[in-house]
Amino acid sequence: MSAPKNDTFLRALLRQPTPYTPIWIMRQAGRYLSEYNETRKQAGSFLELCKNPHLATEVTLQPLARFPLDAAILFSDILTIPDAMGLGLYFAEGEGPRFERPLREEWEIRNLDVVDPDAHLRYVLDAASQIRKALDNEIPLIGFSGSPYTLACYMIEGRGGTEFHEIKRMLYERPDLLHSILDVNARSVVAYLNAQIEAGAQAVMIFDSWGGNLSAAAFREFSLAYMERICAGLKKEQDGHAVPCVVFTKGGGQWLESLAACGADALSVDWTTDLGDARRRVGDRVALQGNLDPAVLLTNPEVVEREASKVLASFGKGNGHVFNLGHGVSRFTPPENVGALVDAVHRLSLPYHQ
């Protein structure tokens, strides 16, 4: 298969020259789009939407019909792996993801098996290949997974956004048990992302949503070490093309130097980090993705353009920047602000690439 016609996203991740700064948006296929809400209603639920390759393809393409984005991202969830392990992923209305059967007993942890994506996550791979086909080589497709530590948070706590008392207690009292879970998770993520790459993903991203809640030392031991193992185990090429890998530790701005050495091609950074400062710290080891405050998209096109121009100026001249938000787009975002952002980034970034 050939490279996509618009390969600016892949080139930027590899720090190669591009005519402008490419942009995509975390959760670009999401609830801020009325057509997404329609399709989701048709599917019945978020999870049924994820598990239906035909509808997952439909919603993946929806934002692309509205905005000239430079990448598409597989419509799925970061928690498909623990769901495939049998923990029972569900979504309570108005709340985040939860598991019916979080890990409570040592024997449950000892019994965890590495997930075989071909057997248990076929629906994701089918969606990836169907979306890739539907994209018709216009723009690249991103595959993704949660990080081993972030998956473990949900597997142990049963939900996100807690104070993480259960997993922290295990981390400090029974690190052997947590390492056992993380080892199974890491091996599962490698197999899963490699299967996504074989099914059509042209870049992959690891979402470490909760690693930022660890102490610096615990982050290195319980999150970063396993992302390093994943980066080392990922396919570097498919069909003769490089497959870049992006790592995103939300709240990880303090640890960019060690993140830059984890084997990823690029780091996604949240909005609390000054992008120019981040660039000085990581040097030419990785590209950077980010990092507009998602709340900017709640305002109006003038403010969006002004704040986008600040992010571009902060990164400065040269290659290796993929524009994105510092976190997923809010469901309360007026779609016209997303249009204004994509337009502003494409237009205002031209001088930085001359």
Added chain:
Amino acid sequence: MSAPKNDTFLRALLRQPTPYTPIWIMRQAGRYLSEYNETRKQAGSFLELCKNPHLATEVTLQPLARFPLDAAILFSDILTIPDAMGLGLYFAEGEGPRFERPLREEWEIRNLDVVDPDAHLRYVLDAASQIRKALDNEIPLIGFSGSPYTLACYMIEGRGGTEFHEIKRMLYERPDLLHSILDVNARSVVAYLNAQIEAGAQAVMIFDSWGGNLSAAAFREFSLAYMERICAGLKKEQDGHAVPCVVFTKGGGQWLESLAACGADALSVDWTTDLGDARRRVGDRVALQGNLDPAVLLTNPEVVEREASKVLASFGKGNGHVFNLGHGVSRFTPPENVGALVDAVHRLSLPYHQ
């Protein structure tokens, strides 16, 4: 008035020699203590407890009767100022603080008045002087307030822990309005903390609980700048003794260099920051306070001692460290773990002060 018999806390904040590393614990008078829950029940509610100087004194002293802590902290809330402005602070059971009348209209913002602590926050000043008297010069008393930005979050959102959409929208669309609120807040905090100092507080702390949610540039403009103004306006001495000031921006680990220049004597840091790394970054400009992960206190005395020793080792030899948690103590903490922590810090820190 003379210096307290145990002045290790004050000396450490001023980076003067101490025989061991002093320790106190954020929320040390709190729900993990059964005697606190008893007194709170007697008071009727958390807010009535705050507003009753006699009972506030009682709960302030409770942890000191159990543990040889090196400082006491005024029992109060970070949100007394907006309450005094008439916004109606209340606590819904099992949830955080809320305001009945959050700021919604421009005229409400234009009408905000600087709080006169003598007129509107007499109960806090009475508690401070009563506690100071009850401490009988054994250990120093800490006064505190929320930061102007953190107060504004609650004043605009009506509650904490949100996605901060309302205040962020104002910040990006109507920065003039937000600056107007922050100006009133900063002037109120200066008057309030100076009144606490006159009433008996021997050190003060500014809690910037939500500044860490801002972009780097917005943090400087909307939170740090106002904390600088407060530090510049605070009394530096009372009764011939220096009154040190501590600033704590939770999630502010990326900005320690600029925080170290804000005029505070010490920075409190959360557990995500490596303390040795923080010390190298701030040099001898400020002392450091922190930063054990509060979740460590959910384990057992052996783990507590092991993890406390790591924090001490990370800071290393020399002066300028006040031991604390990286955030408030959890209500689920077994009190014996707090005892083990205080003992471990006093004992294990001796070699670092020789």
